[in-house]
């Protein structure tokens with residue numbers, strides 16, 4: 001609720017200063033559990049602001065790239081320590097702006113902590129190769145070089161984790177950064193940047209420009225001084241970003257949508273599979289790119305699984321994420337809630353069986369928020385739209401399957417390829433699934449969500465464009481190899497010619 005002193009007004013961060021947008025306009029950041037609560041006003045920025053931020057980052061790059069990586073890393077260590085100290089407050093603020101329950105918001109901040117420590121550790125690694133030359137008295141090696149200004153565009157569902165996945169590897173490799181956070185969750189990025197600045201990041205190394213996708217994101221990814229772009233969001237916008245980078249041959253990393261499957265074979269531990277389906281389907285209100293929005297169950301255990309899955313879903317308590325009794329928070333905004341309701345209608349029209357849920361919640365504490373019931377459709381055909389398209393809400397499509405081969409075919413029969421999971425006690429089946437599921441991530445006897453920061457993260461097909469986030473793989477995007485030959489023979493030596 002706005003108070004008598006007015007809402008908190010936040011600014012962009014450009015060239016080491018907190019500054020207003022050149023437009024003088026602002027947009028609202030509101031609590032999705034209670035849209036009457038105004039969290040703050042953020043600048044509605046313009047291409048002019050983007051230009052100032054990119055120029056500042058380009059200037060800063062010339063000195064930041066020369067700071068030894070272990071020294072760059074010391075700043076990240078200090079930032080990680082502050083994140084640890086402020087974890088609870090950061091998580092509460094995140095729940096207020098994003099809606100996820102507090103335990104999950106704490107997990108989101110923890111992911112940023114883990115990534116910051118991990119990438120700080122890279123400051124003393126960033127290993128290259130040394131290898132013998134084929135010629136005498138010649139030395140050969142490769143080193144990682146920074147790219148320049150990295151433009152980062154992030155979504156709202158992991159408002160601190162995802163920015164940290166991009167900012168930390170970019171910085172430790174010696175790049176400078178301009179980030180545009182999602183309009184629904186600018187506060188968490190603001191807090192992360194504030195902490196990096198307090199930790200001693202020099203002027204211009206990190207810049208934040210708030211605002212809309214077309215108004216800020218588009219001029220940012222196409223700015224002539226940007227060296228590389230990393231985007232996480234929908235496949236539709238990812239395609240636009242890719243098209244904008246293509247004519248400039250600009251490296252572009254895309255992490256996009258998912259339609260992830262959880263497979264339950266006839267020999268699965270059903271209790272475990274149901275725990276996984278509940279957490280995978282309704283954790284973060286189904287608003288995870290890795291959410292288990294499809295479940296394929298062997299016909300021998302189908303009825304039993306579906307009954308128990310539905311009974312468990314009915315016990316989930318929907319509420320404000322700050323309420324410790326809530327299991328599931330609201331959808332992020334009215335538009336996303338409407339999309340969920342539209343898909344519930346589509347599912348019904350397609351002939352799927354609505355087993356539980358299917359309604360917006362508007363009574364009592366839900367009155368001012370974007371709440372929806374956990375919803376399960378049974379007897380779905382894999383070709384139905386609810387089993388093919390990303391809904392990004394608390395809706396799960398359950399499909400009966402004849403056996404393992406059909407499970408793999410159904411799993412691979414979508415345009416996305418982020419995460420898949422299989423529940424089975426049969427080690428051969430598990431290994432076959434690990435081989436044949438065409439996704440970037442496969443889980444055995446665990447749900448489709450739960451990535452750890454030191455392993456590669458990303459997907460195949462329309463989920464990604466071949467790059468990976470997190471772990472060592474992130475370094476491959478935020479640096480490029482330079483190969484160095486030093487000939488100390490004092491004579492001309494010709495590779496492949498002189499023997």
Ligand code: NAD
Nearest residue numbers: 154155156181182213217218233234237255256257258289
């Ligand atoms: P979105 O594509 O609508 O927006 C993502 C970001 O792109 C936002 O910051 C937005 O302002 C910006 N944007 C919009 N139009 C733009 C343009 N023309 N040019 C440049 N930037 C533009 O996605 P969203 O609704 O914020 O997030 C949900 C989507 O993100 C889902 O599809 C989800 O699967 C995906 N996601 C993927 C991953 C992953 O790692 N694969 C992780 C989280 C979310």
